[in-house]
Amino acid sequence: xxxxxxxxxxxxxxxxxxxxxxxxxxxxxxxxxxxxxxxxxxxxxxxxxxxxxxxxxxxxxxxxxxxxxxxxxxxxxxxxxxxxxxxxxxxxxxxxxxxxxxxxxxxxxxxxxxxxxxxxxxxxxxxxxxxxxxxxxxx
Amino acid sequence: xxxxxxxxxxxxxxxxxxxxxxxxxxxxxxxxxxxxxxxxxxxxxxxxxxxxxxxxxxxxxxxxxxxxxxxxxxxxxxxxxxxxxxxxxxxxxxxxxxxxxxxxxxxxxxxxxxxxxxxxxxxxxxxxxxxxxxxxxxx
DNA sequence: CCCGAAGATGTTATAGAGTAACATCAAATG
DNA sequence: CATTTGATGTTACTCTATAACATCTTCGGG
Ligand SMILES: [Zn+2]
Ligand SMILES: [Zn+2]
Ligand SMILES: [Zn+2]
Ligand SMILES: [Zn+2]
Numbered sequence: 001x002x003x004x005x006x007x008x009x010x011x012x013x014x015x016x017x018x019x020x021x022x023x024x025x026x027x028x029x030x031x032x033x034x035x036x037x038x039x040x041x042x043x044x045x046x047x048x049x050x051x052x053x054x055x056x057x058x059x060x061x062x063x064x065x066x067x068x069x070x071x072x073x074x075x076x077x078x079x080x081x082x083x084x085x086x087x088x089x090x091x092x093x094x095x096x097x098x099x100x101x102x103x104x105x106x107x108x109x110x111x112x113x114x115x116x117x118x119x120x121x122x123x124x125x126x127x128x129x130x131x132x133x134x135x136x137x138x139x
Numbered sequence: 140x141x142x143x144x145x146x147x148x149x150x151x152x153x154x155x156x157x158x159x160x161x162x163x164x165x166x167x168x169x170x171x172x173x174x175x176x177x178x179x180x181x182x183x184x185x186x187x188x189x190x191x192x193x194x195x196x197x198x199x200x201x202x203x204x205x206x207x208x209x210x211x212x213x214x215x216x217x218x219x220x221x222x223x224x225x226x227x228x229x230x231x232x233x234x235x236x237x238x239x240x241x242x243x244x245x246x247x248x249x250x251x252x253x254x255x256x257x258x259x260x261x262x263x264x265x266x267x268x269x270x271x272x273x274x275x276x277x278x
Numbered sequence: 279c280c281c282g283a284a285g286a287t288g289t290t291a292t293a294g295a296g297t298a299a300c301a302t303c304a305a306a307t308g
Numbered sequence: 309c310a311t312t313t314g315a316t317g318t319t320a321c322t323c324t325a326t327a328a329c330a331t332c333t334t335c336g337g338g
Binding site: 279280281282283284285286287288289290291292293294295296297298299300301302303304305306307308 | 309310311312313314315316317318319320321322323324325326327328329330331332333334335336337338
């Protein structure tokens with residue numbers, strides 16, 4: 001056995017996500033991959049993404065139905081995602097304490113947490129400074 | 140103007156979600172509603188759900204592509220969701236402090252939070268006590 | 279009362295995300 | 309070599325969500 005290693009396609013998809021400034025959908029990746037593999041199907045993309053996710057190299061963005069590459073540090077654990085609704089950029093906030101606080105909270109009510117998903121929509125620093133000084137609709 | 144009030148259909152969909160023990164997809168609701176309105180289309184369901192969401196009466200479960208009714212208390216604010224992957228039940232944990240901790244964390248990195256989505260998958264008390272004493276696959 | 283504007287709702291069609299099922303291939307094992 | 313087992317290819321489909329446009333309703337100004 002032991003064929004859970006990443007192949008050239010997996011690496012290519014990961015490189016795609018690393019190069020992107022925004023999350024990519026599985027079908028974005030499919031289109032990108034078609035240049036090298038014209039007959040590739042969605043199934044193959046999803047199989048690669050599952051493998052990469054298990055390896056801690058990519059993370060799904062549930063509220064966008066899209067995927068991001070994880071930074072080389074902290075390979076396995078999930079991140080808190082800060083998603084800018086203006087420019088689409090996603091920042092991965094490594095706040096282990098916050099994740100712990102969330103799992104503690106649900107544990108307190110008898111729940112047995114396993115996979116936390118924490119995504120915050122809003123605006124990144126750049127977009128906020130561009131749009132907010134104007135302040136539309138005060139009442 | 141002022142027709143953002145809930146109509147009979149909205150109320151019926153909300154009642155549907157209230158009666159369910161698990162989240163329902165928009166198409167579950169569509170099927171349920173077909174009994175009363177045979178020609179109703181997905182668009183109408185989504186329009187109702189958007190209205191109900193704005194009213195704080197329902198909440199979307201991003202990681203399930205499904206919807207739940209919110210308890211009558213705390214009508215507007217989002218909840219931390221504890222989602223049992225065995226029985227499908229979703230508990231809404233009213234932990235304002237935890238949500239604050241999450242928004243604080245992203246604010247600390249310069250982000251301007253607007254809509255937090257916090258969903259924790261795992262097992263509820265009942266399912267955990269049913270399955271875990273057996274302890275399968277120790278090695 | 280008539281008319282137009284603005285919003286709500288109906289209707290059709292389509293886009294987008296994800297998976298089931300099965301065929302085929304490749305490697306390991308003895 | 310023959311068998312088995314997992315990976316990959318291929319087809320077709322299900323499920324989720326929205327675009328686009330038609331129609332109807334409501335309401336205020338003339
Ligand atoms: Zn931005
Ligand atoms: Zn802002
Ligand atoms: Zn359960
Ligand atoms: Zn468990």
